[in-house]
Amino acid sequence: MSPTPPAAESDPRESVRKRVLVVGAGIMGSGIAAQAALSGYPVTLVDVSEEFARRGRENATRALDHAVRKGTLGSNERDAALDRLDIGVGVARADSAQIVVEAAPENLELKRKVFAEIEAHAGADALLTSNTSSLPITAIAERLRDPTRLVGVHFFNPVLQMPLVEIIPGHTTRPDVVERARVFSESLGKTVVQSRDTPGFVTTRAMAVLVNEAAWMLSEGVATKEDIDTAYKLGFHHPMGPFELADLVGIDTTLAILDVLWDGFRDARYRACPLLRTMVSAHLWGRKSGEGFYRYPARETAT
């Protein structure tokens, strides 16, 4: 199936319908790539190795298959989306992308390095976005030649199912860049909220405290993990309990987020429960490693 042709520049909705480069083919990158391809964008999904990129495409395929099985997506639409999704290694393909979504691990120095490489390849007009869930956008942009072109575009997991995008302008981000990020996010069918560039923004700060408090309760023996999850689900109408959520997000990512919040606020509310640190050392990272608070058979590790 042929890729969607570039749309007329005169239509503001369609003016960003160009090639999307997704950097990092993990949980989020694979979901974002699937979503963008489904929404008509030609997409390149890249990672540090061919094997990781291929695994990312497999996860994107699984997410689309899941939607077909649920009846929310036709198999023709899935096939067309997959035709628009190719893979690669490294960020050199930024030279042919008009929109770049960085979804590399939650580490400031790594993201700065990745964006320096992206900037070396990307055209001056390319929209640069980071899917960071907690790191300051201003700090990620700090070493770019043009820090005004980077904006936070925070997707949620699993991307195909979650209707929200949180947009975070850095202190230096230009208003037209924020507007392009909004148009892009809405073209993916997402509802946008905007947050100031403070550690954890709105959503991650809320999520991290929720999971951390549950981990403290578990460590203190207040209740079993199953009962804590059930209490949140049936008591507060949460679709999943805090431990199920932590396993989905990744225990390593959750801990990294808490450490960013602690560094940013120096407030005891954000002191990570030692249980989370122990789990990360033991490689109990959640669904992605096959075990976190719960165990997952291999076929359930991707969403």
Ligand SMILES: NC(=O)c1ccc[n+]([C@@H]2O[C@H](COP(=O)([O-])OP(=O)(O)OC[C@H]3O[C@@H](n4cnc5c(N)ncnc54)[C@H](O)[C@@H]3O)[C@@H](O)[C@H]2O)c1
């Ligand atoms: N997991 C979630 O629920 C969630 C939700 C929203 C946002 N986020 C954010 O999204 C980002 C990615 O998180 P994730 O959970 O997908 O992580 P992940 O560990 O599943 O995936 C990260 C991927 O990036 C790759 N990578 C590492 N260095 C790279 C480089 N230099 N170039 C290209 N790829 C590189 C890794 O090989 C890996 O495949 C993080 O900033 C995280 O905070 C995560």
